[in-house]
Amino acid sequence: MSEPLRVAGLTVRYGRAIACRDVSLAVAPGSVYALLGRNGAGKSSLVRCLLGEQKASSGRTLLFGADSWTTRAAAMERTGVVPEEPDAPPAMTALDLSDFCRRIYPRWDAAAVASRLERFGVAPATPFGGLSRGQKAQVQLALALGHAPELLVLDDPTLGLDPVARRALYDEIVGELADRGTTIFLTTHDLAGFEGIATRVGILKDGKLLLDEEMESLKARFRRIRYANRLTETRTAFGTELDAFEAVRVQVRGWGIDAIVSNFDEAAFARFRAIDGVDDASAEALPLEEIFVALAGEDKGGTA
Amino acid sequence: MTGFFAIARREFRQYRVVLAAAAVASLGALAAPLFAAGPQGALARAVTAFLGAVVFAAGIAVGLGAATLAPGMATRRIGFDFARPLSPSAIWWGRLAGAMLLGASAALVLWVPSSMTGARPPWNDLWTGPKPPAAWPLLALGGFAVLFAIAHCASLALRSRSGLLALDAALAVLCGYLAWAAFSRLPVYRAEAPSLRIAVGLAVAAGVACLAAGYASVVRGRTDARTGHRALSAVLWTVIGAAVLCANAYAAWVHGAKPEDLREGFWVNSAAAGPWLTVSGPARGAEATFVYDAAGGRSERTFTPDWRGPVLSRDGRRAAWVEAASHGPYALWTWRLDAAGEKPVRTRILLESYPYLFVLSSDGTRMAIWEDGTLTVYDLEQQRALASARIPSGDRQSLGGTFSSLDIFRVYRADDRSIDLLELDVRARSLATLGRIETADGLRFFVADANGDRILTLGSRTLDVRLFAANGAPIATLADAPAEIRWPAFLPDGRIVLSERSSGSRRLRVFGSDGREGAAVPLPPASSISLGGEVAPGVLCLGVADAASRTSAWLADLNAGSVRKVADDLRPVTNPRAILDLGSEATKLFYGPRNESLVRFDPFTGERRVILGGP
Numbered sequence: 001m002s003e004p005l006r007v008a009g010l011t012v013r014y015g016r017a018i019a020c021r022d023v024s025l026a027v028a029p030g031s032v033y034a035l036l037g038r039n040g041a042g043k044s045s046l047v048r049c050l051l052g053e054q055k056a057s058s059g060r061t062l063l064f065g066a067d068s069w070t071t072r073a074a075a076m077e078r079t080g081v082v083p084e085e086p087d088a089p090p091a092m093t094a095l096d097l098s099d100f101c102r103r104i105y106p107r108w109d110a111a112a113v114a115s116r117l118e119r120f121g122v123a124p125a126t127p128f129g130g131l132s133r134g135q136k137a138q139v140q141l142a143l144a145l146g147h148a149p150e151l152l153v154l155d156d157p158t159l160g161l162d163p164v165a166r167r168a169l170y171d172e173i174v175g176e177l178a179d180r181g182t183t184i185f186l187t188t189h190d191l192a193g194f195e196g197i198a199t200r201v202g203i204l205k206d207g208k209l210l211l212d213e214e215m216e217s218l219k220a221r222f223r224r225i226r227y228a229n230r231l232t233e234t235r236t237a238f239g240t241e242l243d244a245f246e247a248v249r250v251q252v253r254g255w256g257i258d259a260i261v262s263n264f265d266e267a268a269f270a271r272f273r274a275i276d277g278v279d280d281a282s283a284e285a286l287p288l289e290e291i292f293v294a295l296a297g298e299d300k301g302g303t304a
Numbered sequence: 305m306t307g308f309f310a311i312a313r314r315e316f317r318q319y320r321v322v323l324a325a326a327a328v329a330s331l332g333a334l335a336a337p338l339f340a341a342g343p344q345g346a347l348a349r350a351v352t353a354f355l356g357a358v359v360f361a362a363g364i365a366v367g368l369g370a371a372t373l374a375p376g377m378a379t380r381r382i383g384f385d386f387a388r389p390l391s392p393s394a395i396w397w398g399r400l401a402g403a404m405l406l407g408a409s410a411a412l413v414l415w416v417p418s419s420m421t422g423a424r425p426p427w428n429d430l431w432t433g434p435k436p437p438a439a440w441p442l443l444a445l446g447g448f449a450v451l452f453a454i455a456h457c458a459s460l461a462l463r464s465r466s467g468l469l470a471l472d473a474a475l476a477v478l479c480g481y482l483a484w485a486a487f488s489r490l491p492v493y494r495a496e497a498p499s500l501r502i503a504v505g506l507a508v509a510a511g512v513a514c515l516a517a518g519y520a521s522v523v524r525g526r527t528d529a530r531t532g533h534r535a536l537s538a539v540l541w542t543v544i545g546a547a548v549l550c551a552n553a554y555a556a557w558v559h560g561a562k563p564e565d566l567r568e569g570f571w572v573n574s575a576a577a578g579p580w581l582t583v584s585g586p587a588r589g590a591e592a593t594f595v596y597d598a599a600g601g602r603s604e605r606t607f608t609p610d611w612r613g614p615v616l617s618r619d620g621r622r623a624a625w626v627e628a629a630s631h632g633p634y635a636l637w638t639w640r641l642d643a644a645g646e647k648p649v650r651t652r653i654l655l656e657s658y659p660y661l662f663v664l665s666s667d668g669t670r671m672a673i674w675e676d677g678t679l680t681v682y683d684l685e686q687q688r689a690l691a692s693a694r695i696p697s698g699d700r701q702s703l704g705g706t707f708s709s710l711d712i713f714r715v716y717r718a719d720d721r722s723i724d725l726l727e728l729d730v731r732a733r734s735l736a737t738l739g740r741i742e743t744a745d746g747l748r749f750f751v752a753d754a755n756g757d758r759i760l761t762l763g764s765r766t767l768d769v770r771l772f773a774a775n776g777a778p779i780a781t782l783a784d785a786p787a788e789i790r791w792p793a794f795l796p797d798g799r800i801v802l803s804e805r806s807s808g809s810r811r812l813r814v815f816g817s818d819g820r821e822g823a824a825v826p827l828p829p830a831s832s833i834s835l836g837g838e839v840a841p842g843v844l845c846l847g848v849a850d851a852a853s854r855t856s857a858w859l860a861d862l863n864a865g866s867v868r869k870v871a872d873d874l875r876p877v878t879n880p881r882a883i884l885d886l887g888s889e890a891t892k893l894f895y896g897p898r899n900e901s902l903v904r905f906d907p908f909t910g911e912r913r914v915i916l917g918g919p
């Protein structure tokens with residue numbers, strides 16, 4: 001089975017501004033890829049190129065092995081899309097939209113769409129323009145899944161949703177994964193929500209892909225290390241004791257040192273603890289959000 | 305096509321509420337007679353419903369064109385349609401088709417109730433041009449599509465906020481200028497067909513350009529307004545630019561017509577002496593008039609209206625014409641024909657209105673022009689007016705005139721019964737009334753001799769022919785017995801010939817300069833006979849047409865009283881008021897079959913050469 005999605009050397013320019021710089025990534029079948037980045041990092045430009053809605057300045061975006069700019073319509077038969085801004089025709093109801101989609105997709109499960117809408121609690125006869133933001137996202141998701149896509153692309157789908165709507169959306173995606181093993185590519189700010197779902201993570205910063213890694217390995221190598229030290233003249237300064245680690249962020253607190261490292265391993269930590277002058281050292285796993293903030297947030301503040 | 309139909313259907317359904325608005329508006333049209341009584345009420349209803357339908361449809365075209373795609377592209381949203389398996393073709397043409405269906409439906413909803421009460425499209429009340437073709441609904445749909453595309457292109461271009469807008473504006477001005485240039489290159493008069501071709505061609509090209517540009521913006525831009533703007537500008541200005549360049553090339557081609565391009569029927573006026581003539585007719589789709597040297601082939605297109613073409617002096621050494629323009633002042637041009645390499649000259653003489661009458665003196669140095677009730681004689685060498693006089697002319701009066709000498713210009717102001725004989729003395733700058741010719745039988749035609757000393761009149765009813773002196777004094781009655789056909793002409797030596805059909809037989813009667821009757825020449829049976837020039841002393845050329853309009857050239861020997869046919873399919877070039885010099889080049893010019901060629905033919909040797917036109 002070919003890769004559902006591949007980005008190769010993608011660069012997107014808007015005049016002199018560069019939204020994406022030489023980005024390359026690939027998504028394996030059945031995986032969930034979460035592309036993270038701050039506002040303006042280039043996520044939406046990448047997604048538009050990926051969906052064949054915008055021509056890349058250079059590089060290629062492939063869906064199911066074919067160029068998405070030239071074969072967009074064919075690729076969309078196998079792809080479901082939930083956009084960041086719900087933009088279905090406002091006068092049409094969810095049922096109208098489902099009926100429209102029934103005419104253009106070779107396989108369309110109107111009953112499944114109706115069932116999802118019912119689960120979401122969306123009134124099917126309400127015009128799309130009259131729905132709340134959360135309901136619009138739910139309608140978009142129901143429509144995106146209506147033709148049982150092999151690939152689901154979600155562009156910040158939980159933006160502006162309340163916790164209940166977010167939960168309903170997660171449940172639907174998890175259900176889709178469980179039922180059919182759909183490949184999912186998503187961009188999001190809601191890191192906590194997708195942490196348990198994503199299998200691979202990419203982080204974009206200023207258009208560059210800083211990181212592209214399996215979630216498991218990512219979480220395994222990132223740790224927060226806290227300790228007090230007696231090595232320096234003051235307890236709140238640090239010296240060379242962290243040299244064995246690649247410290248992404250180090251903050252000096254009143255009680256000691258708080259460091260996030262990106263190459264944690266148990267043996268090295270054991271040697272670290274054994275250093276004379278390192279007291280009360282502890283290492284704890286990090287949530288994805290903290291890893292993201294450490295990488296995509298401000299530059300290493302307080303580091304030596 | 306599935307996507308196309310799905311989008312068209314969705315577009316229609318999405319905005320179908322406008323049909324309800326159209327229905328409400330139709331009630332307004334039905335109520336229009338409340339404000340105008342009688343037949344005016346019915347007209348008010350028809351006009352209100354018709355214009356309402358047009359405005360409604362146009363509003364839908366502009367509204368949907370501006371709002372259906374461009375806003376989404378401008379905000380770089382992932383478009384609902386682009387996230388579906390829909391081609392750009394289906395997205396663009398489907399939306400357009402849906403809008404067209406909606407516009408047509410709204411127009412029908414608005415119009416049909418009024419039409420059921422007997423209202424008909426009020427073309428005659430709204431439009432003074434030609435009646436629209438039967439396929440006008442298709443044209444209206446085409447117009448709707450173009451309006452939709454224009455609105456989309458304008459909306460996208462403005463929303464893109466791109467610097468390309470400045471280039472668009474510059475190109476629009478340039479293309480507008482080039483379009484104007486194409487029209488302005490065409491002759492002012494009788495170029496309706498080329499003008500219409502250019503207008504229709506540019507309109508179609510602009511329509512196609514807008515539709516193609518809209519399509520290109522969707523294909524290339526998708527959700528990127530600036531890319532879409534670039535694509536639409538590239539297509540729009542390429543197509544329109546090519547169209548205006550083609551229009552200019554076509555206009556230049558029409559403008560550059562040569563006498564050799566005269567292919568269809570044309571007509572010729574020749575100088576009394578020499579090889580120069582004026583030739584007019586359709587060339588390259590427009591009416592063209594040339595001053596043409598039948599011997600050497602030199603020519604100049606004069607861009608004059610066919611009803612007031614260039615004039616030649618009797619000696620054939622000078623041509624003059626008034627440049628046609630869409631409005632005055634009109635410049636007088638002259639051309640010395642006897643000087644090799646001489647170019648036409650635009651004189652300083654400007655006329656406020658296009659002249660009704662202009663006549664060159666025999667040597668071409670002076671010109672008499674009548675415009676807006678004033679007769680002025682100009683010196684063409686010095687390009688200044690010498691004398692002028694007020695000569696009003698009534699609605700039913702026509703003016704003619706001739707130089708009696710360089711300083712005397714005689715004016716004939718004629719109506720259907722009489723001729724006023726006037727004389728402008730240039731040296732004395734005075735206008736005198738010489739006399740008046742009254743005809744009891746009515747006046748069909750009159751002609752003066754070369755100096756204006758004698759005048760021949762042809763009556764309206766009995767076709768009596770009379771000869772008068774310059775002051776209107778009767779000299780002789782040449783014919784007063786009723787005849788079926790009669791036509792008089794002066795010969796170069798002052799004698800008079802009269803072609804006549806009476807009691808079924810034709811003859812040519814010859815009179816002396818004093819009106820005394822001389823010989824008579826029996827003529828062959830013919831449907832019509834035209835009098836040509838005197839090719840040799842006492843030998844007159846005739847054009848004879850039979851009942852089937854087949855022409856042949858004949859020679860009449862006025863001394864021997866005999867005629868003989870000299871050629872088939874030829875007819876002498878004639879001008880009822882011109883008196884060609886004896887044996888001049890012009891006496892050997894003939895129209896070929898169906899007036900489609902000009903032939904030089906020597907009736908004595910039989911030598912024949914096509915000068916202009918077909919074989």
